[in-house]
Amino acid sequence: MVVSIADAEVPFSQFLQHSRDTLAKLEQSQRRRLRLVRRDGEDLILESARSAEADEQALTMATRIIAALLDADETVLTNVFPDVFPWTRFLPDDEIRAFVAEFTSTARASAEVGTMAPLAAVIEAWRATARIHADPELLNTLTAPLDGTDHGPVPAPPAG
Secondary structure (H helix, E strand, O other), rough: OOOOOOOOOEEEHHHHHHHHHHHHHHHOOOEEEEEEOOOOOOEEEEEOHHHHHHHHHHHHHHHHHHHHHHOOOOHHHHHHHHHHHEEEEHHHHHHHHHHHHHHHHHHHHHHHHHHOOHHHHHHHHHHHHHHHOOOOOHHHHHHEEEOOOOOOOOOOOOOO
């Protein structure tokens, strides 16, 4: 699911050539954010420092609340996560608890350093695990005992 965090977008070149007009468009936007669309790289989000700092502070507080809830009663989050992440229904109960714990600790650490990128990686890794559990044939293939055959040492990957 892709969530748009800007309600307007402009080409990056327009920002460079007509910065005053672009900033006026930023001020008129509902969320006070503009997506700067780049042809040669990742899009950028333009927003005021005050807005970005408020968002980061709110995210840090929300993360701390989630962590405190988990510390107080693990079942609160394990009961709520299937509503937030429907794919967790394919995970065994012990793995849901492991996901909740990893999510919470990573969210707490990510909020403290000011980037949520590590949290996205945790979510995607657990979603991949749920995909495996959702496919009985794949789950069986990946969890079947090995036959004990030694195929020798694994060669090092090629450099570069």
